[in-house]
Each structure stands twice: as C-alpha cells, then as structure tokens.
Amino acid sequence: xxxxxxxxxxxTITDRERxxxxxxxxxIRKAQRSGIMVSLVSGNVIPVMYALKxxxxxxxxxxxxxxxxxxxxxxxxxxxxxxKPRQFFDTLLSMGLAxxxxxxRWRETSMGYAPAKGMEDxxxxxxxxxxxxxxxxxxxxxxxNRGQDxxxxxxxxxxxxxxxxxxxxxxxxxxxxxxxxxxxxxKAVPSNAEPELRKIANLVSERSHxxxxxxxxxxxxxSNQ
Amino acid sequence: xxxxxxxxxxxTITDRERxxxxxxxxxIRKAQRSGIMVSLVSGNVIPVMYALKxxxxxxxxxxxxxxxxxxxxxxxxxxxxxxKPRQFFDTLLSMGLAxxxxxxRWRETSMGYAPAKGMEDxxxxxxxxxxxxxxxxxxxxxxxNRGQDxxxxxxxxxxxxxxxxxxxxxxxxxxxxxxxxxxxxxKAVPSNAEPELRKIANLVSERSHxxxxxxxxxxxxxSNQ
Numbered sequence: 001x002x003x004x005x006x007x008x009x010x011x012t013i014t015d016r017e018r019x020x021x022x023x024x025x026x027x028i029r030k031a032q033r034s035g036i037m038v039s040l041v042s043g044n045v046i047p048v049m050y051a052l053k054x055x056x057x058x059x060x061x062x063x064x065x066x067x068x069x070x071x072x073x074x075x076x077x078x079x080x081x082x083x084k085p086r087q088f089f090d091t092l093l094s095m096g097l098a099x100x101x102x103x104x105r106w107r108e109t110s111m112g113y114a115p116a117k118g119m120e121d122x123x124x125x126x127x128x129x130x131x132x133x134x135x136x137x138x139x140x141x142x143x144x145n146r147g148q149d150x151x152x153x154x155x156x157x158x159x160x161x162x163x164x165x166x167x168x169x170x171x172x173x174x175x176x177x178x179x180x181x182x183x184x185x186x187k188a189v190p191s192n193a194e195p196e197l198r199k200i201a202n203l204v205s206e207r208s209h210x211x212x213x214x215x216x217x218x219x220x221x222x223s224n225q
Numbered sequence: 226x227x228x229x230x231x232x233x234x235x236x237t238i239t240d241r242e243r244x245x246x247x248x249x250x251x252x253i254r255k256a257q258r259s260g261i262m263v264s265l266v267s268g269n270v271i272p273v274m275y276a277l278k279x280x281x282x283x284x285x286x287x288x289x290x291x292x293x294x295x296x297x298x299x300x301x302x303x304x305x306x307x308x309k310p311r312q313f314f315d316t317l318l319s320m321g322l323a324x325x326x327x328x329x330r331w332r333e334t335s336m337g338y339a340p341a342k343g344m345e346d347x348x349x350x351x352x353x354x355x356x357x358x359x360x361x362x363x364x365x366x367x368x369x370n371r372g373q374d375x376x377x378x379x380x381x382x383x384x385x386x387x388x389x390x391x392x393x394x395x396x397x398x399x400x401x402x403x404x405x406x407x408x409x410x411x412k413a414v415p416s417n418a419e420p421e422l423r424k425i426a427n428l429v430s431e432r433s434h435x436x437x438x439x440x441x442x443x444x445x446x447x448s449n450q
Contacts, residue, residue: 014280017282018279018280018282019254019279019280019281019282020250020280020281022247022250022251025245025247025250026247029244044276045272047270047272047273047276047328047331048272048273048275048276048279050273050327050328051269051272051273051276051277051280052276052280054243054244054273055239055243055244055245055276055277055280056244056245057242057243057244074327076327076330102275102299102301103272103275105301106272106331
C-alpha cells in the first residue's frame with residue numbers, strides 16, 4: 001500500500017520546456033483524492049514550490065533547493081545554511097567560471113549557476129575543496145551543502161508521517177533524483193529518465209516527461225486498490 | 226483583432242480554492258499558438274509569477290504585486306517602492322489590526338495582510354492618511370502605492386508593444402481588476418465575477434472561474450479568425 005509519492009518537478013511533471021503537463025496535474029489530484037499523499041522536491045526556490053503547491057493543489061509539505069528547505073502549511077523551514085554555497089558561488093563568479101541565475105535572489109540554502117562553456121567538470125572538481133556539492137537537475141546547476149539532497153527530503157517525510165520504505169513511491173528523471181531512489185521504495189521513472197535511473201526502476205512509463213508521470217501515478221493509484 | 230489578453234490569476238484561471246484550471250492552461254497555450262500574446266497580472270509576488278510563467282508557458286512579460294513589478298524574460302523590474310506600504314503595514318501590526326501573510330518575505334513594492342476580525346473598513350479608511358491604497362483580490366488584502374494597479378500594468382504593455390485599446394482583451398473577476406477594464410478594450414469576465422464587473426463586461430462566460438476563462442479565451446481566439 002503506497003501512502004506517499006515524492007516527485008521531482010522539472011522534466012518529471014513538465015515537458016522538456018518546463019511547461020507543466022495538465023495530465024500530470026490531473027493525475028496528482030486524482031492520487032490525492034484516492035488518499036495518497038503527494039509531495040514535490042526540486043532544485044527550485046521555495047516561493048516557486050509555494051506556487052506549485054497552491055496552483056496544483058498539493059496538500060502535503062513540499063521541498064525546494066534540492067531538499068534543503070521545506071514549505072509546510074504557512075511555515076518555511078530551512079534545514080541548511082547558505083554560507084558555504086554562497087562562498088563557492090562568489091569564487092566561481094570572481095574566476096569567471098559561471099554566471100548567476102534569476103532565482104538566486106530567493107535562495108536560502110543553496111545557489112544556482114550557469115557554467116561558462118566547457119567549465120562544467122572543472123567546477124565539479126573544485127567543489128570538493130570548498131566542502132560543497134554541485135548537482136545538475138538537467139535544467140540548472142546548483143551548489144549545495146553536503147547531505148542536501150532529495151534523499152534528505154524523503155527522510156524528513158518518513159519521520160514526519162511515520163512511513164516505512166514500502167509505503168513510498170518516488171518519481172524522477174535525473175541524477176539529482178537518485179538519492180531518493182532508496183532500497184525498498186517503489187522507484188518509478190518516466191521514459192525520458194537517465195539510463196542509470198531506468199536501470200534500477202521498478203516502474204518505467206511508456207510515454208515521456210509529464211505524460212509518463214501521469215501514467216505512473218495512475219498505475220500507483222490502481223495498485224493500491 | 227485581439228493581439229493581447231491580460232488576465233488576473235486567482236479566481237480567474239483557478240477554481241475557488243486557487244487550484245489552476247487545466248482547461249484554462251490549455252486555452253492559454255492555444256491562444257498563444259494562435260498568435261495572441263497572453264500576460265498575467267496578480268497581487269502575487271514575482272517568484273510566484275515566475276513559476277506561473279514557466280509552468281504554464283507564458284511567453285509575454287507578467288506582473289506581480291498588482292502591477293507594481295514586472296518579470297520580462299530574466300529581468301525583474303519594480304515600478305514602485307515598498308517604503309510607504311511597509312510603514313502602513315507596520316502600523317497595522319503594532320495596533321493589532323492585521324497580521325502578515327506568507328508571501329510578504331518576497332514582496333518588493335507592496336505588503337499583504339490579513340485584517341483582524343471586523344477591521345476591514347477601518348483599515349481602508351486609515352490607508353488614506355498614510356497615502357497608500359488597499360485592495361482586496363478576493364483571496365488576500367494588499368497595501369499598495371497610489372497608482373499601483375492593474376491599469377498601470379496594462380499601460381506598460383500598451384507602450385511596450387505599441388497596442389491600441391481595441392487590440393486588447395482583459396479578463397478578471399474582482400474589484401482589483403477594475404482598473405484594467407478600460408474604455409475601448411474587450412472586457413471579459415467568468416460568471417463568478419463581481420456584479421460591478423459583469424455589468425460593464427462585453428463577454429460573460431457560462432461556466433465559472435478557470436473553466437469560464439477557458440471559454441472566454443477560446444471565444445477570443447475564434448473571433449480573431
């Protein structure tokens with residue numbers, strides 16, 4: 001019996017241009033009506049997660065900044081500090097290795113960047129020296145604290161709602177979704193997911209992106225009945 | 226020939242619980258594909274408008290804080306100052322007449338508040354002394370600078386895209402939408418709109434809220450053909 005579905009946003013409930021799939025929105029609403037809790041976790045900032053929560057009609061807490069910050073009702077709860085990510089970000093800027101992104105003005109626990117051409121790997125290597133991690137959502141790059149990943153968000157939800165691994169399904173398409181693909185949870189991926197995720201998935205959709213995720217959600221709802 | 230549709234968000238493209246209507250989303254996308262520019266103006270903060278722009282797939286600039294701030298591509302442009310709204314807000318709080326709302330942490334040109342029980346009218350009267358305006362979107366109350374209204378947003382778009390009144394349609398349901406219901410523009414309202422708006426409307430939908438707005442958008446697309 002699945003009690004919670006934790007999902008990525010960009011590429012997972014959207015198309016490849018980040019437009020939300022109305023089929024995924026309808027499937028999320030249907031899953032909630034069937035009694036399943038649905039939560040979102042994304043590299044996005046918390047006011048964007050607030051907008052998704054409000055306009056999609058998500059009833060459970062949602063997470064921004066890769067799991068580093070939670071919106072639960074009207075309360076915003078950061079779990080990490082922005083100091084280290086910002087130091088590394090400032091270093092990248094001063095060295096001309098990256099540029100900032102629009103949403104940085106609303107970040108509280110991480111920083112986003114656009115790498116200069118060909119600098120992707122060099123930045124990843126530098127991150128270790130600065131005691132931070134970098135993650136690529138497939139839509140943008142993020143500088144994070146160690147341990148600030150989607151698995152952390154999942155552990156918060158498990159504790160909060162007293163859930164076991166086999167009561168949880170996760171849906172995602174990118175490398176930064178891997179930390180929530182934990183042993184014992186149902187791992188579902190839309191067909192556009194990275195091969196590494198598809199390989200370990202229990203469920204792979206026929207359609208891609210948001211339409212695939214809609215399919216996965218409806219299968220999860222049915223499997224509960 | 227309608228070239229631009231400027232629309233409210235809450236109650237207009239959503240249901241009464243602020244969940245977005247997937248029919249409205251599809252109609253917006255269809256209007257854009259037909260060559261019509263679609264823009265949104267709302268009391269919401271700009272990162273929420275960024276989320277709506279991204280996930281709905283709106284291509285034109287969008288406005289937050291009742292028209293006081295614009296997101297155009299990656300550029301955020303405030304047209305007003307937050308000093309006066311914040312002074313009045315602090316006064317309301319210190320007198321125990323109102324409480325703050327979640328989105329205030331992201332406001333740049335206005336403040337939102339929840340009036341204490343029965344204090345609505347008193348606050349409206351006090352606003353004049355503090356040289357600010359207050360507006361109720363039907364979902365929350367906002368403290369604004371004089372002239373910071375949806376008509377201001379419309380004038381920005383008209384200048385930016387060199388539009389005449391008869392090339393514009395506006396869609397809204399509440400009193401704070403009235404300033405964009407200007408002479409000569411097509412005024413469209415979903416059936417849930419306030420009677421004052423319905424009275425001056427050129428188009429009234431049969432269905433209510435987001436489903437009504439979808440209907441209006443499709444009528445505007447057809448009328449262009």
